Amino acid sequence: MCLAIPGKIMSISGDDPYTRTGEISFSGLMTTVNLAYVPEAKENDYVVVHAGFAISVLDEEEAQATLASFDELQKLAEQDS
Secondary structure (H helix, E strand, C coil), X not given: CXXXXXXXXXXXXXXXXXXXXXXXEECCEEEEEECCCCCCCCCCCXXXXXXXXXXXXXXXXXXXXXXXXXXXXXXXXXXXX
16 A cells, blocks of 8 residues: 655755755654655645655645544544554
């Protein structure tokens, strides 16, 4: 199973479209991802990240709804433990 997670672009580095990277925040956890597949992405955009690559840009409302769903799944999993 594959899982792609939305995160917010906090900063972007590089000008080369193939090696441009972004510092992405996943609810405060920061990581660097490749932005080659989303050349239109800019700081403060939300992107869907899979395997170290941002694969699409999405609006903030959709990102927040997805993150809320993940939070709900985590709460349900904790109840089952």
